[in-house]
Amino acid sequence: MYEEAPSAAVPGAVLWRVRGNGGAVLPDGCMDLLWVDGRLLVAGPDTGPHPAGEVPGGAFAGIRLAPGTAPALLGVPAHALRDLRVELAELWPAREVRRLAGLVAGHGDPRTGLEALAARRAAEAGPPDPLAAEVVARLRAGEAVAGIAAAVGLGERQLRRRSLDAFGYGPRTLGRILRLRRALALAGAGLPYAEVACTAGYADQAHLAREVRALAGTTLSGYVAGAAGAKRETSEPSGSRTTA
Structure with missing residues (x-):
């Protein structure tokens, strides 16, 4: 089951969730911050379809960031994450990621936690290109x-x-x-x-x-x-x- 809704706090972003692995993920020019069974990950920009099950997990939630907006928020150029799914701890200090994971887990709906995380980070990092x-x-x-x-x-x-x-x-x-x-x-x-x-x-x-x-x-x-x-x-x- 897939659900999505526009974010009220992050311009151009979409909040989504799916149970199970869903289907293939198709390229859309976007990058996502993911919550997968208690872990924070980043999905980079895709150049082709990515199969279901690429990231193991039973339930997925995410905030899909509009094209061009994620690099400033993440502090990483988009091409460095092209066609990749990586743990957020590979990009940010592990201790900070554990703290943020705890904050996301504290929300009844992890999408709300991801939205709050992205909005706060965007305000700190400044505007995209x-x-x-x-x-x-x-x-x-x-x-x-x-x-x-x-x-x-x-x-x-x-x-x-x-x-x-x-x-x-x-x-x-x-x-x-x-x-x-x-x-x-x-x-x-x-x-x-x-x-x-x-x-x-x-x-x-x-x-x-x-x-x-x-x-x-x-x-x-x-x-x-x-x-x-x-x-x-x-x-x-x-x-x-x-x-x-």
Whole structure:
């Protein structure tokens, strides 16, 4: 059973929980702070699907941090955590992590504890790279990387370096991932696949199919069927990080 809700304390973040291992985790440009059977972990930015059971545990809770916002909070560039799941104690002093784990455990809902931890840490660490939000917005609008670099006053190489630190990968990869998420949401809403391809900015339906296979490790039909099954089971909207 998967549940999620927007955070009221951390802008752009989403609080979620799932019992069991759930399904495969698909790339979305985000990073997560996780609570797994009393342990604090970090899920880095993904470039492809991650299988269920990758992190052992019986119950999972998390706060999904919006693209570009986690590195300042964690004190680690995003590319250092790309495609990884690591104990928070590998990034922060173990004694501090034990203290924080105790605080999270003191909340009836660990999501509330994770939200409080993230909000406090964000206030202490200061704002994320101010470029990140603009880059994400422009990529979601379908702008080309060269045009984005010019608009923000950087060369393409400089933009790539800033993006690696903020998102874990360059702007082209982030753009592909954001476009994929839009396509999956449209398909989950019932749009015909040809219309999904056109609306999300793919050259054609074959291009869409290749990108879904490359980034999500499945077919669009397979994703829609899995998301529909999960929606029936949990009465939650489809389109979360986990698939059925």
